[in-house]
Amino acid sequence: MSTELLKAVAASNDWWALGPEMTLAVGALLLLVLEIFSPKKDLRFVPPLAVFTLGLTLITVVANFDKTWGGEALFGGLIRLSASGQIARVFFLVSSLLVCFLGTICLPRARVPRVEFYHIVLVVTAALMLLAQSNHFVMFFVALETVTIGFYILVSYYRERTLSLEAGLKYLVLGALSSAILLFGIVLIYGAVGRVVVDGVVHNGFEFGTVFNFLRANPDNFLATAGALLVIGGLAFKIGAFPFQIWVPDVYQGAPTPVTAFLAVSSKAAGFAVLLLLVRVFAPLQAVLVPVLSLLASATILFGNLSALTQRNTKRLMGLSGVSHAGYLLIGVVASFSQSAAAGAVWFYLFTYLLASMAVFGVMAYVAGPDDSGEELEHFERLAKDRPFLGTVLAIGIGSLAGIPPLAGFMGKLLLFVAAFQAHLYGLLAVAVVGVVISIFYYFGWIRAAFFESWSPPAPGTAPVIHPVAAAATWAGIATLAVLAIATVVLGFFPWPLTSWLLR
């Protein structure tokens, strides 16, 4: 290989385009370096530094939002910057900022190392951002596995709690299983697509554009269809869709609360970001994929909602209700085969889900005891009376998750339903409505525990239940939760700031 070719390849490696990801990587390394040199192991600087890195990156991404380098493929086709990639970057940065916020509440109460947590969160965030912008199956798989391995560690982070380790092991086994399935799918696609020569340049079967061109020419290729199905099966695990949702309740319950939130929001969103990318790639396979995904969506909605009905543990409840949200979002994915606006609806829904879930997890972080154990519904009793602020935030978050107007979650469902209607998915809509109605049961149960029971005096002879609000909320915590709650309400009335962005 000549030096000219090397230079040409180096020229296509436009590192500046990956500034945000590199900032995060540098920030992560800086954390480790500073830990070594910090005097007397004084590690108070760690969370602010992590938050600062994320915030700085967020600002640069937002400031350069429209600068997507013309949308051409960079790094020899590994990465493609796009508007949806920018949206994904913003999403993952906001989510990780809030995860760090939850970390500052929960980690000091548990006896666990601090620096590594923030380091891994930063690296995983960068990998998530790369994942959403990948244009090549090698890049895609490598980024995905970096995220997954990061999550293996984070889930089992409380190494002195059996629950956390057990959750980590379960996540590990099922995660590795899904990775293997996904990898096999990628290999089959690579094999089927083979070697394509366009304009004198050899393309391999990993590049998304090549795959799309091949599939458009051979929409009934058996090997590629099997590969696409396996890839989607592997992704179903990440988003917690039926039949790969079995890990969700156990892992959500066992993982530390900040990690549960990270899993619920970022991991799920990553799955959907990738699905939306792949819908473009696999578009010629609609005839097979649309029925499969529709079936997946219906089963996910029904299973998630029905199994959430009997839960008393709020983390499991959030997990299973998250499964049903994945089902609603899958409807948007199915719709996006024929309606490109549906992708915007999916992103809007994800943003509302981010705000509402983080608000709820924030309240849970304050209510749970030092080792994350106070998460039963009983622990939320009298919350509204004793801590009206936390109660209000909880109500707004749950209301938005349930899709009650005028909260943001309702707008999200509305946009999804409109997209589904335009794509003629009437059967799926019917299932979604059934799911929403079932979900009212368990969301209502939680609200009832926090609000309604508190007005009834305790039964004579029994001591009143005292829920363990362990951490007094700091002003920063109150401000963060207030911002989340207000954003949820405001976006319900006035979704313009987000819709103008996502639906163009």
Next chain:
Amino acid sequence: MMTLLATAPFYGLPSYLFVSALLFAIGFFGVLLRKNTLVIYMCLELMLLASTLALVAFSKFNGTLDGNVFVFFVLTIAAAEVAVGLAIIVALFRQRHTVQVEELNQLKH
């Protein structure tokens, strides 16, 4: 060195694919059936290895090197996964003194 398989139509790509698919299936059922987490872990490795065999075969028959390069990444990722996985198993063993799946059931159903 000449290609060894140039004159072997029977043991062509389908045969390699068949072996790969068999390995994948064996690994898959191992994960489902075995209760010892260490053995489950080995079966997961088998599944990944099955993919690499298919990759190398496809790479050969498609005439692109990318598949072979991908194998490097897959091997690295598999090794990292094993390291983390074994660390979790050891940490769990210290707490619970078992590696059998059915005994790891503290999480409520």
Next chain:
Amino acid sequence: MADTLFLILSVLTVATALLVVLNKNAVNAAMFLLLSLVGLAGLFVLLDAPLLAFVLILVYAGAVVALFLFIIMLLDTRPGSFPAFKPLTVTAALLGAALLSLGIWTLVHRAVLPLTPKSVPMPTMKHYAEMLFTTYLLPVQVVGFMLLIAMLGVIVLSKKYTETEDAK
């Protein structure tokens, strides 16, 4: 010659893989995994990828299986705790196996596959290096970070946490 070699190696790989699943003892399972790897490496050589075969033996046999053995010895788990499969499990497994065999059969017979390999020169170390450090430079970097967090993760999970970090 190649046909015979392929037959021997593939039978070795598949048979030992089966024994990994069906064996009682975790130690034996690890040893069979090792044998399976050797077979696989042989298949790699047949496919003109001796470098990958070398790496496979080096990484897997040298590191991964050794690690497995080390952990099995360390934990010293009860031998012979082979599960008595429940009838339901066996039925499900047989059903699944039947379906999967059907799937593999169709996969192999229905797929339109090139029967003869492209005649390209066998890749050398230089080819790999060039690709890894030009086209695939970004994934290499990412994998580097992945190894870093994996390493940190193992430390977090294994090291005893000292209170000094909580300095106020």
Next chain:
Amino acid sequence: MLSNAQLLQLAIATPLVAAVIIACGLPKRFAVKLAVVAFTAPVLLALWLWAQFPAVDAHTYSFLSTTYTGLGGLGITLKLGLNGISLPMFLLAAIVGLAAGLYALRSGAERLKLYLVLLLIMHGGLLGVFASVDIFFFYFFHELALIPTFVMIGIWGGRDRSYAAMKLTIYLTAGAMLSLLGLIALYVKSGANSFDLIELKDAIAAHALAGHTQTWIAGLLLLGFGTLVSLWPLHTWAPLGYGAAPSSAAMLHAGVLKKFGLYGLIQIALPLLPLGLQHWAWKLALLAGLGNVLVVGFVTMAQRDLKHMLGYSSVMHMGYCFLGLAALSTVGTGGVVFLMVAHGLSVALLFLLATSIHHRTHTFDLTEMGGLAQKTPVLAAFFVAATMAGIGLPGFANFWGELTIFVALWKFSPGLTAVAISGVVISAIYGLRAAARVFFGPPSEALQRVHAQHPPADLDWREKLPALLLLAALLFFGFYPKAISQPVDQALAGPVAAVKILPPR
């Protein structure tokens, strides 16, 4: 000076803004005063607008105004305005809202401020429902009014409040979701790319929807709205919910919010989906006639609990409304609007009085009451008057509504008309029997014990004022029906005339 369109906006905004101000921590004294102002202002504004009507801007709508919300891409704008159908409903919402608000101030509920906030949100939402020309906001305001209902039942409710709140939430959410799907279907299928009712009408006038499309969208809307209006057999939430709800919430919900579904059918389904409604007309009529009027009528007679009886009777009266709608004629539809207003006023009055009775008897059980007329003659007079209004005696507004519906129904099906008229007899039986049980005859032993401890006083002025307001409105519309019929006729001249009246089968 504000324009009339701005006054309409002001009427909706006042309760909502007041709710926000009180929620932000206004001291209780000021909160009560502000609430009185916020409950009163809409009535005055509504009366003023009524006097100004019609000042037609476009398409039979007056006082139109459009506010952009950032959902322009979806064709959603906050478009407010009133036409001949929404004007009476708007007035109804304002009047019942004032009565409920005044009564709430008297109720002395625990955590009064929160109670007032929720009631004000409900009030603002109700006013918004009837003033929305955009069907998205029509739905949106409905939900805004609905959520406080659940909370109020959950916190201040009576017996079985948790179960009642849960059941109400599930039924009404299901109904609302189904009707939302119907509305989205209209939006998508009409091709107007807008939720604006006027634009939808224009688009459908240009390209009428295919018959089967109309049929299934109308089916969705009937199912969804039907649940919200307690169409038999989807009515079971109503008696339970009203039985548990605190009085002001029950007044607003049974009186006004429940009419949302009927209003939607008249204002949206009738002009946009005439063929669809025609397809379902007979099925709807049979369900409403046999189910709501007859079956529920008999169930009502069997009730021992005053509030449950009122809940069932309101379900029964909704049956008349569905019958009037099924007749698919200008006369029938006009009768439905009239009856909605009249029933809203009378049922609100009855719920108010029922709570007042409970304050004096400490029970809702009809068999444990008696002889209250001697001790509280004014209460007795009010209750008898309200019962007569509910039965539909001449002189009260209900009379005109029922009469018009029967006339229209006769052309549709004489058989069902006979059923409906027998329903009047049923409601006379249970209404008068309840009045007799409560106020006349000897008081029960339990009641005597209660009265020995808490001697009953007659209505005080804080109860009288809202009751008087509602009764006066009932009598006014009873003696001057033109106040409603004129704007309604004007609005209905267009759409319903287009529907072919079905030949009797």
